[in-house]
Amino acid sequence: MEGHAFLFRVPCPNARRRILKQSIWQVNGQTMFVAKWTPGPLQEKPELSMVPVWVDFTGVPLQFFNRDALKEIAGLVGHPI
Structure with missing residues (x-):
């Protein structure tokens, strides 16, 4: 094509x-x-309203490896799912 x-x-x-x-x-x-x-x-290429983005977390201290803390960190990039 x-x-x-x-x-x-x-x-x-x-x-x-x-x-x-x-x-x-x-x-x-x-x-x-x-x-x-x-x-x-x-x-035609579709218009984008949102795009999924994978984020690798490196160097995160163990005490922050829980759902709430990771959600806060990911929230700096966008809307975490």
């Missing part, structure tokens, strides 16, 4: 449902938007 668009066939219905449900993937450090293909003009 043109530009940076790719067409993948996922024969397993369960895998296809899971892939489409997530819609945004990180592959080798690159963001990939996934949508169900329909014939016709190329679909």
